[in-house]
Amino acid sequence: MARISEVAVPVAPTEFEVLTRPDSGVLEAIPGAVYICDADGWVVRYNAEAEHLWGRKPTTGVSGDRFCGSYRLHRPDGTEMAHEDCPMAWAVRTGVSTRNAEVHIERPDGARIVAQVNIRALRGHNGQIEGAINCFQDITTQRELEGEVRRQRDDLDDFFENAAIPLHIVGRDGRIQRANKAELDLLGYAPDEYLGRHIAEFHADPPVIEDILARLGRGEKLERYPARLKAKDGSFRHVLITSSSRFENGKFINTRCFTTDVTQLREAELARRDSDARLAATYEAAPVGIIETDASGKLLRVNDALCKMLGRTREELLGMTFFDYTNAEDKAEEAALYGQQVEGEIDGYSLRKRAVRGDGRIVYVDVYSSTVPSPDGSFQYAVRVLQDVTEAKLAEDRLRESEKRMHDLLQALPAAVYTTDVEGRITFFNKAAAEMAGQEPDPGQKWCVTWRLYNTDGTYLPHDECPMAIALKEGRSVRGVEAIAERRDGTRVPFVPYPTPLRDAEGKMVGAINMLVDISERRKAEEYAERLAAIVEFSDDGIISKDVEGVIQTWNKGAERLFGYSVEEAVGKPIHMLVPSDRADEEPAILERIRRGEHIDHYETVRKRKDGTLIDVSLSISPLKDARGRVVGASKIARDVTERRKAEERRQLLVNELNHRVKNSLATVQSLAAQTFRGNDRDATFRRFEERLVALSRAHDALTRENWEGVGLRELVEKTVTPMSAHPWRVHIEGPRVRLRPKVALSLSLALHELCTNALKYGALSREEGTVSIAWQLVPTAPGKSSRIRLRWEESGGPKIKPPENKGFGSRLIEKALTHELGAKVELVFPPTGAVCTIETDIDQKETS
Amino acid sequence: MNAAFSRTGKLRILVVEDEALVAMHLEDTLHALGHEVVATASRLPEALEAARTATFDAAIIDVNLDGQHSYDVADVLNERRIPFAFATGYGAAGLQERFRNTPTLAKPFMSSDLERILAQALGAGRAD
Numbered sequence: 001m002a003r004i005s006e007v008a009v010p011v012a013p014t015e016f017e018v019l020t021r022p023d024s025g026v027l028e029a030i031p032g033a034v035y036i037c038d039a040d041g042w043v044v045r046y047n048a049e050a051e052h053l054w055g056r057k058p059t060t061g062v063s064g065d066r067f068c069g070s071y072r073l074h075r076p077d078g079t080e081m082a083h084e085d086c087p088m089a090w091a092v093r094t095g096v097s098t099r100n101a102e103v104h105i106e107r108p109d110g111a112r113i114v115a116q117v118n119i120r121a122l123r124g125h126n127g128q129i130e131g132a133i134n135c136f137q138d139i140t141t142q143r144e145l146e147g148e149v150r151r152q153r154d155d156l157d158d159f160f161e162n163a164a165i166p167l168h169i170v171g172r173d174g175r176i177q178r179a180n181k182a183e184l185d186l187l188g189y190a191p192d193e194y195l196g197r198h199i200a201e202f203h204a205d206p207p208v209i210e211d212i213l214a215r216l217g218r219g220e221k222l223e224r225y226p227a228r229l230k231a232k233d234g235s236f237r238h239v240l241i242t243s244s245s246r247f248e249n250g251k252f253i254n255t256r257c258f259t260t261d262v263t264q265l266r267e268a269e270l271a272r273r274d275s276d277a278r279l280a281a282t283y284e285a286a287p288v289g290i291i292e293t294d295a296s297g298k299l300l301r302v303n304d305a306l307c308k309m310l311g312r313t314r315e316e317l318l319g320m321t322f323f324d325y326t327n328a329e330d331k332a333e334e335a336a337l338y339g340q341q342v343e344g345e346i347d348g349y350s351l352r353k354r355a356v357r358g359d360g361r362i363v364y365v366d367v368y369s370s371t372v373p374s375p376d377g378s379f380q381y382a383v384r385v386l387q388d389v390t391e392a393k394l395a396e397d398r399l400r401e402s403e404k405r406m407h408d409l410l411q412a413l414p415a416a417v418y419t420t421d422v423e424g425r426i427t428f429f430n431k432a433a434a435e436m437a438g439q440e441p442d443p444g445q446k447w448c449v450t451w452r453l454y455n456t457d458g459t460y461l462p463h464d465e466c467p468m469a470i471a472l473k474e475g476r477s478v479r480g481v482e483a484i485a486e487r488r489d490g491t492r493v494p495f496v497p498y499p500t501p502l503r504d505a506e507g508k509m510v511g512a513i514n515m516l517v518d519i520s521e522r523r524k525a526e527e528y529a530e531r532l533a534a535i536v537e538f539s540d541d542g543i544i545s546k547d548v549e550g551v552i553q554t555w556n557k558g559a560e561r562l563f564g565y566s567v568e569e570a571v572g573k574p575i576h577m578l579v580p581s582d583r584a585d586e587e588p589a590i591l592e593r594i595r596r597g598e599h600i601d602h603y604e605t606v607r608k609r610k611d612g613t614l615i616d617v618s619l620s621i622s623p624l625k626d627a628r629g630r631v632v633g634a635s636k637i638a639r640d641v642t643e644r645r646k647a648e649e650r651r652q653l654l655v656n657e658l659n660h661r662v663k664n665s666l667a668t669v670q671s672l673a674a675q676t677f678r679g680n681d682r683d684a685t686f687r688r689f690e691e692r693l694v695a696l697s698r699a700h701d702a703l704t705r706e707n708w709e710g711v712g713l714r715e716l717v718e719k720t721v722t723p724m725s726a727h728p729w730r731v732h733i734e735g736p737r738v739r740l741r742p743k744v745a746l747s748l749s750l751a752l753h754e755l756c757t758n759a760l761k762y763g764a765l766s767r768e769e770g771t772v773s774i775a776w777q778l779v780p781t782a783p784g785k786s787s788r789i790r791l792r793w794e795e796s797g798g799p800k801i802k803p804p805e806n807k808g809f810g811s812r813l814i815e816k817a818l819t820h821e822l823g824a825k826v827e828l829v830f831p832p833t834g835a836v837c838t839i840e841t842d843i844d845q846k847e848t849s
Numbered sequence: 850m851n852a853a854f855s856r857t858g859k860l861r862i863l864v865v866e867d868e869a870l871v872a873m874h875l876e877d878t879l880h881a882l883g884h885e886v887v888a889t890a891s892r893l894p895e896a897l898e899a900a901r902t903a904t905f906d907a908a909i910i911d912v913n914l915d916g917q918h919s920y921d922v923a924d925v926l927n928e929r930r931i932p933f934a935f936a937t938g939y940g941a942a943g944l945q946e947r948f949r950n951t952p953t954l955a956k957p958f959m960s961s962d963l964e965r966i967l968a969q970a971l972g973a974g975r976a977d
Contacts, residue, residue, distance in 0.1 A: 656939045660913050663938025664868050667956040671874030693957055701955065 016122040016130035020045050030135065033115075036122070038131045041066045041084075041092045053115065053138055055107030067092070068134075072106035076114075087119050091132040095121040097359045103136070114140045120360045166239075166259040170199050172252055174213060186239075186261055188232035204228035204236050216245045216255045224260070238263040289365070289386035292372075295342045295379055297321035309365070309388050311357035322384070327354035327362060338369065342379045347371050352389065364393040416495075416516040418449045419502070422509055424464075424472050436495070436516055438487025447472075449516075450485035456494070458484075468514045471499035475509050482519070494519050542617075542638035545624060550575045550591055553633060562617070562640055564610030575636075578607045580614060594623045594634040604641060616642045659704055666697050691757060692750070695720060699749035703742050711745045713738040713789070717774055720752045730765065735776035738789055740843055747821050748791075748839070754810035755793050755837055764798030764834050771797050779840060786842040795834030803830040860967070863908040864889045865896040865922060866936065867915045871956065875909060875936070878960045882967075893917050900925040907970055908933035909954065909963075912944065920945055932970040 019026055019036055027034050027047040035046035035058075043058050043065045050069060051057055058069030067089040073081040083089065087098035098119040105113050117136040124130045166183035168176050175198050184194060187202065194202075203209035208227050215222060224240035231237055243257040289306030291299050302317045310317065310325055323331055330353035337349045348370035354362045366387045374380035407428055410417045416436040418429035424446040434440045437449040447469045453461040463469065467478040477500045485493045499514040536543050542559030546552050555570040563570070563578055579587050586605060593600060600621040607617050617638045624633040670693055677686040702711045702719050717733050740748065752774075756765070764770030776791035804811070811828060814837065818824040824841035862884050866872040869891070876886045887905045890896035893914050900908070900922045908926055910919050912935050926933045934952040935944065944953065952969035954962060 657913075660938040663956040664871060667871040667874065667938075667958075668868060670957040671870035674874050674877060675870075690957075690959055694959055694962075697955070697957055 011125065014122070014124045014130055016124070019122070019133065020131070033136050033138075034133065035069055036131055036133050037067060037088060037092055039092065039129055041089060043067075043069050044131070050136070053105065053113065053136065055109060055111070070105045071108045074104035074106060074112070076102045076104065078104075087117060088132060088134050091119045091121045091134075092129065095123070095129050097121065099358065102139075112140075113138050114143050166261070168199075168257050168259065170213075170216075170255045170257065172254070174198050174200060177254060183259060186231075186237060186259065187229060193232070202229050204230055212241065212243070216243060217252065219245055219247065219252075221245075222257075226262075229259070236263075237261055289384075289388075291317075291322065291384045291386065293322055293382045293384060295381075297323050297338060300381060306386060309363065309386060310355060311359050311361070313358075316358070325355050325357075327356055330354050334367075338382075341369060341371055341382060344371070344377075344379055348382075352393070355386075362390075363388055364390045416449070416518070417513065419511055419513045420447070420468070420472065421511045422472065424469060424512075427511065433516065436493060436518060437485065438489060438491070448514075451488050452486040454484040454486060454492070456482050456484060467497045468499040468512060471501055471514070472509075472512050475501050477501065485516070494523050539637075540639075542636075542640075544570075544575075544636045544638065545633055546575050546636065547633040548591065548595055548631060550587060559638065562609075562615065562638055563607065569610075580606055580608045590619075590621060591634075594621060595631055597623050597625075597631055599623070607638065615640055616645045655704065659700070662700065663697060666693055669693065688757070692753065695750060695753035696746070699746050702749075703745060710739045710741050713740055713748075713776065713791075716740065716745055716749055717752060720749050721756050721772070721774065730771045732771060732773045732775075734773070735789075735791070736778060738776065738778070738787075738843060744822055744841060744843055747817050748841075751814045751818055751837075751839070752793075754813050755835070758810055758835065759795055759798070762799075762801060764795035767798050769797045770795065770799075770834070788840060788842050790838065790840045793835070793837040793839075795836070798834045800832045801830055801834060802832065860884045860906040860971075861887045861904065863887055863899055863903055863905045863933075865891075865899075865908065865910040865914070865919060867891045867911060867913075871911075875963075878958075878963055879909075881960060882964055884967075893919060893921070896922045897925060900929075900931075905931065907931065907967060909936050909967075910934070912937040912939065918945075920948065923948060923951070934966045934970040 013021075016036075016038075020038075027036070027045055030047065031049075033047065033050035033053045035050045036044055038044045040062070042062050043060050045060065046058065046069055054069045054071070056069070056071055058065035067083045068086050070083075073083065073086055075081050081103070086103070087096075087101055090096050091098065098117060101117050101119075103115050103117050105115050107113070115136045116139045117134055119132055119134045121129050122131045122133055166180065166186045168179035168183050171177045176195055179191070179194055184191060187194070199213075200206065200209045205228055212222060212225060212227070222241055222243040224242055227239055227241050228236040229239055238261070240260040240262055241257050242260070243255055245255040246253045287305055289309045290301075290303045291306055292301040293299055298321045299317050302314055307314055307317065312325070317325075323335065326334055334351065334353060337346070337351065340346045341348060348368065350366065350368045352364060352366050355365050357363055366389050368385040368387075369382050370384075371382055372380050410419075410428070411430045414432055416430065416433035418433045418441070419427050421427050426441045426445050426449060429441055429449050433449045437451060439451060441449045447463040448466050450463075453463060453466055455461050461483060466483065467481045470476075471478045477498075479498065482494060482496050485495055487493070496517045496519055497514055498517070499512055501509045502511045502513055504510050536556050539556060539558045540561075542562040543554075543556045544552060544559050545554045552570050552573050552575055555565070555567045559570065560566055565573075565577075576584070576587055583605060590600060590603075600619065603619040603621070605617060605619060606614050608614055618641045620637045620639075622635050623631045624635055626632045670690060673686065673689055677689075698719055699716070702716055713735065714733060714737070721731050721733075722728050756772075759765040759770075759772055764772050773794045773796070774791070775794075776789050779788040779790050781788050807815075814828055815826050818826045818839060818841065822841045824839055826840075827836075827838045829836050862879055864872060864875050864879070864886055866875060866889065872889050872891065876889065879886055888899045888903050890899045891914070896910070896914065896919060908922075908931060910922055910926075910933055912919055923933060923935075934954055935948070936954040936956055936958075937944070938956050944951065952966045954966045
């Protein structure tokens with residue numbers, strides 16, 4: 001069986017192919033300017049928005065516009081950028097993506113727009129670059145507004161921060177110009193105790209404040225710069241100072257300092273620093289992506305593994321929420337779960353989703369999100385662990401797909417096939433399997449689809465010992481075993497199983513597949529062949545096969561007995577060795593007929609035994625053909641007919657002897673009569689007697705020729721009548737083929753003889769022109785009843801006759817003999833035109849009653 | 850029987866027949882047809898002797914002489930080129946293969962049958 005992983009998956013079109021398909025409306029559907037270059041950089045497709053932004057219509061294809069459809073390009077600093085140096089050119093050449101880059105496009109009319117471009121290379125199945133896509137948009141207006149917006153926001157921020165966080169502003173001279181309430185509260189001073197004083201007075205560490213002021217004076221920003229401030233009560237406050245200076249027209253105006261009290265935190269922090277460092281190390285070194293997110297999903301902290309996984313920089317990520325890189329289709333589900341987590345309804349969740357990498361690629365990630373609660377138990381932030389499962393997911397998909405295809409294929413197979421998991425539980429079976437088992441397997445059924453199993457010797461075979469069970473338990477294919485399946489209805493099917501373990505890519509057994517081949521037909525054919533072989537072997541007839549050259553191929557016991565040669569002596573020898581020299585030409589003629597494909601039935605001939613004696617045989621010879629119908633030899637059945645022939649000869653001898661005796665007796669009677677009637681009216685009475693005697697004898701002859709099995713009516717009429725009528729044409733004989741049994745034949749023969757004699761003497765045959773018509777037909781009788789004929793003798797053309805005054809022997813013989821002996825109906829009349837005799841009699845009744 | 854006489858002329862005939870009454874009837878019939886019976890043999894040695902030595906124009910030979918075939922007699926006659934006919938109860942079908950075409954008189958017979966058979970035998974003999 002094919003391994004599942006070998007089933008092919010058809011190749012999907014590449015992105016490039018999809019996007020550049022001539023009929024594709026994809027580009028027009030995108031709400032932005034888009035164009036695509038091929039691997040050589042030639043612009044191949046662009047949309048109307050792109051044309052609008054460029055202010056021109058580029059030429060597509062080879063020798064048209066390359067890398068960009070614009071008239072000219074400039075960098076943000078105003079320098080010109082050649083088209084072959086533009087980010088699109090880089091994407092095509094190196095596959096490097098560009099995100100949110102700023103480029104200035106010059107239109108043919110000299111107008112410029114600021115464009116934000118996003119470029120991604122389009123790769124084929126093997127990762128080769130097939131082109132690149134550029135999505136760009138006009139951000140000219142945004143850029144202009146930005147400065148204003150930023151200023152306004154700064155002010156708003158100032159205001160907000162003033163209210164919320166300790167803040168002071170220090171002038172050029174280092175004196176505190178402003179401080180908010182939060183600041184004053186922090187240190188415990190009244191405004192007049194604090195404002196107008198030099199900031200250095202409140203710092204515990206002079207070098208620190210010197211450094212701070214020096215940095216700020218240089219225009220540097222301070223971020224959470226640690227310092228100690230002196231409170232009114234004499235204590236020191238540990239603070240972090242975030243500060244920036246404000247310049248106008250290059251002139252230092254003041255510095256704004258945000259002061260964060262970390263006194264308590266710091267102590268805890270010092271204690272935790274060690275473990276924190278360890279944690280951080282672990283955090284960074286973890287092979288899984290780890291993120292901390294706030295309630296909105298904004299990323300607060302990420303590790304290297306995550307940056308790598310998502311193909312984005314730390315900075316980029318820290319400016320995003322995790323929703324930003326979540327595939328659109330997966331956002332809703334995650335948002336719902338995260339919402340529940342933030343609300344405290346759940347402590348965490350896990351899901352599989354698609355994340356969009358910086359380069360636009362999709363990765364499948366398993367996310368495990370859990371809540372880190374604040375001291376009051378509410379949501380503080382979430383720790384999310386991400387694992388890249390793209391490979392596993394694709395492999396799973398492929399496996400699922402190939403399994404489906406495999407199952408489709410197996411379903412279509414005419415052979416019974418089923419699969420099990422490694423525990424032997426049936427996981428799949430096809431229709432043929434259910435048909436063979438006579439049922440669908442029960443849910444959870446193990447080892448085999450069949451109802452019951454038996455060994456070929458008829459003993460019961462438990463399912464957990466069946467070949468499939470062995471294959472699974474021992475992890476090997478099992479071959480060469482036969483078993484018998486029993487269905488619920490009691491029918492049994494002999495079959496050969498082909499259980500084969502299935503293994504995954506690592507070679508671990510994951511289950512097994514089994515094919516059950518129904519061999520009942522084969523078994524029947526084998527039994528038939530065995531029976532046939534036995535018949536041939538023990539046949540009394542000699543059964544021989546020979547090739548087309550007449551060389552003996554097989555030789556049975558019957559042939560051994562018949563011809564005296566053993567198998568060893570006969571096989572491989574020419575068939576001629578059985579042919580007597582005076583019949584040497586027979587075998588080539590037989591072979592010729594066999595080559596033409598003819599059958600030869602009951603060909604009686606003589607063959608020679610090993611000891612030289614001759615035997616009478618009847619040969620039946622049939623051509624042997626190969627699968628293509630070519631004659632490759634002949635089978636020959638030789639039957640010893642010596643005995644039969646001898647019996648026939650003996651019978652013939654007896655018949656001859658009997659005839660001899662009967663005829664000699666009749667001849668003797670004739671002689672006696674001749675002596676007795678010597679000198680009397682020989683020409684009349686004696687001659688009449690002789691004729692009757694001879695007629696009787698001839699009827700005997702006709703029957704003898706047919707071995708007294710009956711005789712044809714036509715032959716009987718011809719033999720009786722024709723010799724007596726000088727001209728055969730004067731007798732007209734007509735009637736269907738009818739066979740008479742001996743007794744009917746003898747009586748009818750004598751009657752016809754009398755009619756004939758009468759016709760010669762007084763009737764139609766006494767004149768040259770007279771004729772006799774003898775015609776008969778079958779009389780319809782009820783089914784199952786004996787056949788009947790009606791025979792009509794009719795004379796015409798003779799002299800006018802009148803009925804005889806006395807009935808002579810002839811008339812009496814006709815009427816009485818037929819009526820008495822056969823139960824026939826006889827009518828003999830003598831109209832003036834000539835005698836008419838009608839005889840109706842059964843012809844195949846065994847005996848008359 | 851002038852008609853018969855005119856067809857074959859007066860013939861000297863050897864009769865081989867073991868049944869005395871049948872032989873008598875044959876002789877009578879032959880006489881009636883105008884022929885002369887030169888000898889009548891009823892047993893095989895006697896018949897062979899006559900066949901070899903006697904002088905005659907034709908022979909009528911019973912095939913079965915008290916259980917013995919008379920083909921040897923026929924062979925002698927063939928050698929001597931003397932025409933002959935068989936008389937038999939078998940009919941021609943009962944004869945040995947090589948004598949199938951020999952004229953055969955089926956017993957019992959009419960004198961017209963005998964006349965016809967003799968004419969056939971002589972015709973065959975002359976053609977031989």
